[in-house]
Amino acid sequence: xxxxxxxxxLPGAAxxxxxxxxxxxVNTLLKEHRVYGTVKRDGFPVYxxxxxxxxxxxxxxxxxxxxxxxxxxxxxxxxxxxxxxxLHEAVIESERxxxxxxxxxxxxxxxxxxxxxxxxxxxxxxxxxxxxTLIVGADCMPDEYCFCKSLGTMNVNDGFDxxxxxxxxxxxxxxxSDKGEEIIAGLKLREAKPYEVKELEERERLRxxxxxxxxxxxxxxxxxxFASSNESTVWERIGSICTGCGSCNTVCPTxxxxxxxxxxxxxxxxxERVRVWDGCTLEDFAKVAGGHDxxxxxxxxxxxxxxxxxxxxxxxxxxxxxxxCGRCSRACLVKINxxxxxxxxxxxxxxxxx
Amino acid sequence: MSLxxxxxxxxxxxxxxxxxxxxxxxxxVTEKERLFSIAPLNPSLLEYGPGQFYMVGxxxxxxAPISITSGPGETKExxxxxxxxxxxxxxxxxxxxxxxVWLRGPFGTSFPVDEMRxxxxxxxxxxxxxxxxxxxxxxxxxxxxxxxxxxxxxxAKSPEEMLFSEEFDGWRGKGLEVLLTIDKPxxxxxxxxxxxxxxxxKVEVAEGRTIxxxxxxxxxxxxxxxxxxDKLIRPEDVFVxxxxxxxxxxGKCGHCQINGCYVCQEGPVFRLSDLKDLPEAL
Numbered sequence: 001x002x003x004x005x006x007x008x009x010l011p012g013a014a015x016x017x018x019x020x021x022x023x024x025x026v027n028t029l030l031k032e033h034r035v036y037g038t039v040k041r042d043g044f045p046v047y048x049x050x051x052x053x054x055x056x057x058x059x060x061x062x063x064x065x066x067x068x069x070x071x072x073x074x075x076x077x078x079x080x081x082x083x084x085x086x087l088h089e090a091v092i093e094s095e096r097x098x099x100x101x102x103x104x105x106x107x108x109x110x111x112x113x114x115x116x117x118x119x120x121x122x123x124x125x126x127x128x129x130x131x132x133t134l135i136v137g138a139d140c141m142p143d144e145y146c147f148c149k150s151l152g153t154m155n156v157n158d159g160f161d162x163x164x165x166x167x168x169x170x171x172x173x174x175x176x177s178d179k180g181e182e183i184i185a186g187l188k189l190r191e192a193k194p195y196e197v198k199e200l201e202e203r204e205r206l207r208x209x210x211x212x213x214x215x216x217x218x219x220x221x222x223x224x225x226f227a228s229s230n231e232s233t234v235w236e237r238i239g240s241i242c243t244g245c246g247s248c249n250t251v252c253p254t255x256x257x258x259x260x261x262x263x264x265x266x267x268x269x270x271x272e273r274v275r276v277w278d279g280c281t282l283e284d285f286a287k288v289a290g291g292h293d294x295x296x297x298x299x300x301x302x303x304x305x306x307x308x309x310x311x312x313x314x315x316x317x318x319x320x321x322x323x324x325c326g327r328c329s330r331a332c333l334v335k336i337n338x339x340x341x342x343x344x345x346x347x348x349x350x351x352x353x354x
Numbered sequence: 355m356s357l358x359x360x361x362x363x364x365x366x367x368x369x370x371x372x373x374x375x376x377x378x379x380x381x382x383v384t385e386k387e388r389l390f391s392i393a394p395l396n397p398s399l400l401e402y403g404p405g406q407f408y409m410v411g412x413x414x415x416x417x418a419p420i421s422i423t424s425g426p427g428e429t430k431e432x433x434x435x436x437x438x439x440x441x442x443x444x445x446x447x448x449x450x451x452x453x454x455v456w457l458r459g460p461f462g463t464s465f466p467v468d469e470m471r472x473x474x475x476x477x478x479x480x481x482x483x484x485x486x487x488x489x490x491x492x493x494x495x496x497x498x499x500x501x502x503x504x505x506x507x508x509x510a511k512s513p514e515e516m517l518f519s520e521e522f523d524g525w526r527g528k529g530l531e532v533l534l535t536i537d538k539p540x541x542x543x544x545x546x547x548x549x550x551x552x553x554x555x556k557v558e559v560a561e562g563r564t565i566x567x568x569x570x571x572x573x574x575x576x577x578x579x580x581x582x583x584d585k586l587i588r589p590e591d592v593f594v595x596x597x598x599x600x601x602x603x604x605g606k607c608g609h610c611q612i613n614g615c616y617v618c619q620e621g622p623v624f625r626l627s628d629l630k631d632l633p634e635a636l
Contacts, residue, residue: 078368078370079368079370079371079372081413081414083413083414086357086374086454087357087359088357088358088359088371088372088374088413088456089359089360090358090359090360090367090368090370090371091368092366092368116606117606119605120604120605120606120619121369121604121605122369123369123604123606124366124367124368124369125368127366128366230633256606256608257607257608257609258601258602258606258607258608259601259607259609260370260416260417260601260602260607261416262413262414262415262416264414268414271413271414273370273411273413273416275370278601278607278608278609280608280611285599285608285609286598286599286609286611287599288597288598288599289418289439289440289441289442289443290437290439290440291439292571292572292597294572294598294599294612294634295634300634304611304613304634307613307614308608308611308614311614312611312613312614313614315614316614
């Protein structure tokens with residue numbers, strides 16, 4: 001049953017303290033899933049495995065890494081081989097998992113990843129993991145980097161199983177899948193009271209008014225902005241300060257480039273072919289064995305990354321591949337800011353227009 | 355005996371599972387290149403077109419994209435001419451007859467042979483670019499009367515680095531004009547000296563019925579394409595094959611991208627006119 005406008009009330013705070021509704025929910029999920037959720041480590045909100053409900057803490061701003069790590073892990077085995085037996089075995093590993101605490105931007109990002117990995121030759125590793133994943137969303141409040149409002153990813157009506165909206169005393173809960181509904185129905189929650197729904201509406205209005213960062217163009221106009229910005233001096237300027245560290249790729253919830261490499265076991269006859277995250281801003285990304293580098297400069301590599309977010313993949317899939325989470329700007333060591341760069345290109349593009 | 359196992363419960367197929375081929379022959383071509391004849395245990399791997407490539411792997415070393423150099427449908431084997439330049443290709447050079455290699459593919463687009471029928475075709479190859487060109491030349495020569503004038507312009511650094519030179523007389527005998535050029539001649543070289551573009555003016559071009567195919571190192575394309583424009587060959591009638599780094603072969607890993615285009619899917623063979631909106635291509 002899908003009833004996105006139907007709210008139920010889950011009592012308790014954003015930390016799963018004893019007897020809180022959140023604790024009940026996590027304990028239910030723990031019965032049949034490996035559970036990952038948001039926690040604070042070294043002062044940063046991050047995702048981690050939740051063995052006990054009390055570890056979970058919901059945050060209003062994005063985690064450092066996104067939840068893509070549980071669907072497209074930083075390292076995963078694709079094959080096992082054994083040279084003595086001339087054997088290659090495909091490895092497709094997945095288990096039932098629940099991820100708790102995804103904000104709307106990250107739920108949109110997963111919807112984009114679903115498109116990518118199913119496109120053309122389907123990627124069984126991602127898709128089997130996705131199939132067994134339950135998503136529990138949580139709402140948020142923008143910081144100075146968030147700009148999902150400019151990309152139409154501020155709200156979600158599907159792509160999750162359960163969604164938790166924080167109100168003063170507890171949560172209002174929505175479900176968008178049979179699985180999610182089944183779990184919530186099991187908690188026997190009461191329907192939300194009209195004043196609670198009103199409180200949520202007020203909070204949503206506050207959220208919408210709280211954005212500081214924004215893009216000065218509509219999502220549909222962004223491909224054209226980037227198509228006409230190939231020769232812009234912006235690329236040289238940000239390329240000259242970029243350190244090529246790849247942080248923007250790593251933290252991005254829609255970056256999915258990867259490397260494939262072999263890891264040999266101590267026996268030397270056995271080993272694994274593994275897939276690891278790669279990044280198009282890293283130095284050797286487009287370099288071939290003969291030594292020719294098809295994207296030699298940091299400026300070219302940054303231009304490629306921005307174009308992938310706002311043009312190349314949009315042309316292919318019909319949606320911007322940036323969800324406005326702001327993680328790349330937060331993580332950048334030299335403060336290259338995705339909204340500032342894009343707005344500068346938008347201004348240049350507007351000037352070029354007759 | 356099953357050597358490639360898809361062990362998933364749901365019957366999902368991994369696009370990363372390679373299939374075995376047995377090396378039937380290894381021939382030294384030059385100091386850097388060897389020619390491998392490979393018989394795949396799974397015969398469906400032999401269904402390839404000229405211009406396509408395999409991901410060729412060795413456990414412990416990884417995979418590399420390698421162009422097919424034999425003509426399709428010739429035998430129960432196919433040929434790869436491999437230059438030892440990287441980790442995987444150097445390891446492949448140590449293999450002998452009877453050893454296994456692991457294959458995924460064939461991947462990518464083929465040269466549109468049907469479109470070349472009854473036309474004149476100029477094949478322009480530089481260096482190792484002659485490797486995929488040989489697959490196309492063999493395809494075309496198998497049905498020689500189906501095509502007009504055929505010319506190969508092939509340039510190498512030095513006479514020793516010229517690949518397949520022992521096959522040129524056979525190709526000439528079948529009706530392919532072979533024009534050769536060398537960057538650094540030795541004392542015995544009596545032919546043309548200079549880059550491949552020095553030979554293009556010598557080719558007679560029938561306007562509107564000539565197709566050009568260009569494969570070579572990145573630096574070559576720009577100059578060759580300018581010469582072809584002088585010859586009034588339209589960009590619609592020019593085909594190129596482009597090299598890029600590749601990891602997955604299935605349009606996901608991102609390494610082979612030229613702007614928004616995946617070379618492993620939409621290439622490596624491109625019509626020149628289709629590259630006009632891809633500034634990263636040439």
